[in-house]
Amino acid sequence: MILSKISKHPCLLPTRIHTNRQETHFPGIPYGPFNSFIQKRWKKPANTAQTRLESRTTDSKLDKLTTHLKKLKTILKIYDLMSNRKRGAFVSLQLMSRWRNIVGLNVAMGEFVHKYPHVFDVFTHPVRRNLCCRISGKFKGLVTEEEGVVKDCELGCVKRVKMLLLMSKAGRLHIHALRLIRRELGLPEDFRESILGKYVDDFRLVDLEIVELVDKDENLGVAEVEKWRQKEYKEKWLSEFETKFAFPINFPAGFKIQRGFREKLKNWQMLPYLKPYEGNEVVRVGTCGGKERFEKRAVAMIHELLSLTVEKMVEVERLAHFRKNFGMEVNVRELLLKHPGIFYISTKGSTHTVILREAYSKGCLIEQNPIYVVRRKMLDLVFLGCRNTRQLQAEEEIKKGSDSLIRTANAGSTRVGEWVVPILESFDNMNDHDDPGELSDASEDEFDGCYETGGSKCDG
Known part of the structure; x- marks a missing residue:
């Protein structure tokens, strides 16, 4: 009791009192050059999958390829978000900034868009005078070309799905698993209806979420x-x-x-x-x-x-x-x-x-x-980045011409809708690949009179 009271006294320094004489406590001596006689136990380095992944021999070319493919996937996500809009084919950069977390960007949306002028067309809205963005005509053409090629390779898609089912235990796979690697297998977006539902002699849907192989072709059982x-x-x-x-x-x-x-x-x-x-x-x-x-x-x-x-x-x-x-x-x-x-x-x-x-x-x-x-053609546009090719130089001349035309129309007493038509005509003469779409009055909310880039091949 006396010892506990002494230890709790506020005026006394906190000291450790050994009640057991047989117990010996040595003060903590730091490890240094003058007391190296003290043995110190070193931890064994961990040998896990993460450490082996960090210490492996890297391949710079394959790492660079996956980096650009990640950017291409981000661009395709932005393309899907733009395509689902009903008000037009262009979006303001202010609205696109809200998509940053959706597409998984670590930089600002405006900075990302300006890095790839061969993919995105950034322009000033003729009426509202704010920055807007739309997908370039060449990238749109490549997306349409990919959809056509996937449709032409329909029999190849059926063969790949059948071979995956042949490798499974009971000849069954979850449709969700196929949907996760749909793009890797080259399947169309509606493969459930266009592939699994169309070829009923080869596939059968079980519980609407499992696909089963009906006809097992022995000729397909040869691995690469x-x-x-x-x-x-x-x-x-x-x-x-x-x-x-x-x-x-x-x-x-x-x-x-x-x-x-x-x-x-x-x-x-x-x-x-x-x-x-x-x-x-x-x-x-x-x-x-x-x-x-x-x-x-x-x-x-x-x-x-x-x-x-x-x-x-x-x-x-x-x-x-x-x-x-x-x-x-x-x-x-x-x-x-x-x-x-x-x-x-x-x-x-x-x-x-x-x-x-x-x-x-x-x-x-x-x-x-x-x-x-x-x-690969899409990836080549990503590889170009901000390189100033001949195509971009021609587009810059179109921009300057359209801006001067807008200033001339605003300076005079011309009506709002009269200077829009010659701008679109100049774009059609430069690029027959793109479709400018229908045009309404500039005072309306839907304005589709912005330019598109050409569909010719970029000159490096």
């Missing part, structure tokens, strides 16, 4: 890696034992090969596994080599899924929707990091995107398809 193995066996005269279960390996530049890595890779290449289209049997992990065979089958499933896509890439998070149906009960991100010669994970653009390394060379797809060609 099997075609590569057959080509390697014939051209390089390799033994069948070496190429029967092998995968193409392409390491990035600067990849460090540690001791024993080549031997492990050689043994893994010759390890037999159950191929994607061979059957739906489950490999037991507890058997001899069962875990390695199970992981190799999962690698083959992801490899085949990426081979079926248009651009040979998919976001890693969207692969999780196919784990149960494909029988891949593994950590997908860790599995991809184990095989840097087959897959590459790009962390650019605030998302993790897995890319099939063998399909790309110097940032371009080796075996191109019509859908990829059109999307």
Whole structure:
């Protein structure tokens, strides 16, 4: 009692009193050069998927490609928002600033729009004198061309969906999973009606959210890696034992090969596994080599899924929707990091995107398809950025001419609607690709008399 009162006294300094004599307490001595005799325990560095992702060998060309693809997706989101507007094909920058969180931009909307003059047309409204924006005519033409190419490749879309269903356990997939990778597979936006509902002999809808394969075509059960193995066996005269279960390996530049890595890779290449289209049997992990065979089958499933896509890439998070149906009960991100010669994970653009390394060379797809060609044209506009090409110079002359025409009309006693028609006529003479649309009086809310860029190819 006396000790507790003394310790609580406000005039006394707070001191520690040892009631137990056998207990010894040493004061805390900081670690330094003069007391290095004190042993300090260092923490073992963590070896997780995140640390391996940060310490991996990066590919600058593929990272640059995913960065521009992220910008292209943002532009397409803005295009969809503009297309859904009923008041016209142009939007004021003040209204577009509200879309910043919707499209996921880290910069101001006006700054983003001015970075890509080949995609966005920024102009001053003739009546309200505020800045407005609309999609350029060339980008509109490419979007229309992509829709036409996707429609022409309808049979290819049916084949890709059937092959995905063949890889699943019960021949079923959720429509939501297909919708997540709709653009990667090259499917139309209304694929549920135009593909699944149209080909009733091949697909059947179960509970309106699950699609089931009706007719199993055995001719489709050949994976892309099997075609590569057959080509390697014939051209390089390799033994069948070496190429029967092998995968193409392409390491990035600067990849460090540690001791024993080549031997492990050689043994893994010759390890037999159950191929994607061979059957739906489950490999037991507890058997001899069962875990390695199970992981190799999962690698083959992801490899085949990426081979079926248009651009040979998919976001890693969207692969999780196919784990149960494909029988891949593994950590997908860790599995991809184990095989840097087959897959590459790009962390650019605030998302993790897995890319099939063998399909790309110097940032371009080796075996191109019509859908990829059109999307590459869109990406070329994004690559141009603010480069002043001949087309932009011609558009600047049109702008100056229209502004002088507006000033002349405002200076005189001409009516408001008389100077609008010659502006549109000058635009039609410069560009026959774009449709200026119908024009009402300038005093009305809907004004569609703003210019559009030409549809010719940009001269770099």
